[in-house]
Amino acid sequence: MANDNTAVLLIHCPDRPGILAAVTDFINQQKGNILYLDQYVNREDHVFFMRVEWALDNFIIPRDEIEDYIDTLLAKRYSMNFRLYFSDSKPRMAIFVSKMSHCLFDLLGRYHAGEWNVELPLIISNHPDLKPVADQFGIDYFVFPINKDNKAEQEAKELELLKQYNINFVVLARYMQVLSPQLIDSYPNRIINIHHSFLPAFAGAKPYHAAHERGVKIIGATSHYVTSDLDAGPIIGQDVVRVTHKDTIESMVRKGRDLEKIVLSRAVEKHIDRKILTYQNRTVVFD
Ligand SMILES: Nc1nc2c(c(=O)[nH]1)N[C@@H](CN(C=O)c1ccc(C(=O)N[C@@H](CCC(=O)O)C(=O)O)cc1)CN2
Numbered sequence: 001m002a003n004d005n006t007a008v009l010l011i012h013c014p015d016r017p018g019i020l021a022a023v024t025d026f027i028n029q030q031k032g033n034i035l036y037l038d039q040y041v042n043r044e045d046h047v048f049f050m051r052v053e054w055a056l057d058n059f060i061i062p063r064d065e066i067e068d069y070i071d072t073l074l075a076k077r078y079s080m081n082f083r084l085y086f087s088d089s090k091p092r093m094a095i096f097v098s099k100m101s102h103c104l105f106d107l108l109g110r111y112h113a114g115e116w117n118v119e120l121p122l123i124i125s126n127h128p129d130l131k132p133v134a135d136q137f138g139i140d141y142f143v144f145p146i147n148k149d150n151k152a153e154q155e156a157k158e159l160e161l162l163k164q165y166n167i168n169f170v171v172l173a174r175y176m177q178v179l180s181p182q183l184i185d186s187y188p189n190r191i192i193n194i195h196h197s198f199l200p201a202f203a204g205a206k207p208y209h210a211a212h213e214r215g216v217k218i219i220g221a222t223s224h225y226v227t228s229d230l231d232a233g234p235i236i237g238q239d240v241v242r243v244t245h246k247d248t249i250e251s252m253v254r255k256g257r258d259l260e261k262i263v264l265s266r267a268v269e270k271h272i273d274r275k276i277l278t279y280q281n282r283t284v285v286f287d
């Protein structure tokens with residue numbers, strides 16, 4: 001985390017000549033020093049995607065006016081969808097977890113080590129089992145047991161808590177309950193899940209059993225944004241490992257755990273760094 005006084009602009013719009021030059025000219029004319037720039041053109045759909053980050057040290061436009069300038073000078077002219085972020089405004093993350101601790105420990109270890117420009121004030125679970133882990137890291141832990149009769153009521157309380165903690169995005173670290181639209185609609189493309197299979201293969205709660213039954217030779221893990229369609233949201237990242245006839249369900253679960261940890265943490269880092277754009281249930285993930 002080099003310069004902590006930067007602005008990040010994420011753009012997507014209909015592709016046409018001159019967009020890149022217009023954006024960089026705007027930043028340059030206002031004495032912004034561009035630190036990072038990446039762009040991609042989807043030639044099938046003729047859509048332009050871009051991430052640009054610049055230092056604000058000598059930037060002429062006052063911080064609270066930048067969005068209006070971009071809207072007036074660029075967005076209206078090029079029909080842009082854009083989001084503007086500031087590196088000194090740390091996103092606030094909440095983790096949802098059930099009983100499995102491997103992804104939770106990995107996330108807490110990276111947070112504790114200062115790997116990420118993020119605040120992590122809250123953990124929510126449907127079981128009390130992992131509260132001692134949260135206590136170890138000094139993070140608030142709330143338990144909301146879920147069953148089909150109380151899911152709506154409990155999720156309403158969870159949503160209220162997320163608002164109280166001013167949470168910007170949620171990470172499901174092997175949270176084993178299907179979220180309802182009420183919660184998802186409050187955090188569109190801001191809930192990241194780790195699914196323990198190489199999607200679209202073996203969606204659902206027990207992918208390792210299904211993979212073993214099918215006799216696959218590769219298993220994987222998939223990070224994705226959560227939508228109301230189970231395990232069908234925009235994929236952020238995936239990874240795989242080879243298995244053989246010698247692998248049991250238990251050995252697949254063990255090999256899968258390592259994949260789940262790294263695939264989830266990579267996705268969380270890309271989200272925190274504002275390097276993901278979603279478009280038509282797919283993602284553009286910048287390096
Ligand atoms: N709306 C969504 N919610 C969740 C998603 C998602 O993609 N959309 N992913 C899951 C995680 N997950 C797979 O990655 C998963 C978790 C749980 C289940 C499931 O069927 N759960 C049962 C209850 C199981 C239990 O009580 O142990 C259920 O909710 O009825 C499927 C997939 C997180 N949420």
